[in-house]
Amino acid sequence: MKYFALSELGYETAQSNAAYILETYKLQLIGEDLDNYRRALMLWKRSAGQGFSVARLKIGDYYYYGQGTEVDYEAAVNHYQIASEQLVPQAMFNLGYMHEQGLGLKKDYHLAKRLYDKAAEISNDADVPVALALFRLNTCYYIDQIGD
DSSP states (O other): OOOEEEEEEEHHHHHHHHHHHHHHHHHOOSSHHHHHHHHHHHHHHHHHHTEEEEEEEHHHHHHHHHTTOOOOOHHHHHHHHHHHTTHHHHHHHHHHHHHHHHHSSSOOHHHHHHHHHHOOOOOGHHHHHHHHHHHHHHHHHHHHHOOO
């Protein structure tokens, strides 16, 4: 409960922790689970407004999956873009996937590859997911080339 009280006072760490608790433990503090997602989204937005780059990633995820809001790929792209400019590798990966699939923006295999490579360059943890994504990307690219 302390995180929730401190989040209302504007403490960024408390905002992000309270949002994490709401989305992870599905507490019934507010009512339905959907209300928890709306509340968590509001807290992530406050946290992002204070410069917490991972909160931008979380907001993008909320818009991508429609948690606490309607699915909005363009809003997800916007937040992933901001987070990727702040060098969050998961945001770069997600943005690459959206370019690969043409979700919320024009399909662009070359830009997707560039974003996947940048994510792997920034984080060693991204090496395996990026390798798998690049394999899928190359396969889709060649299938599209054969189809044309």
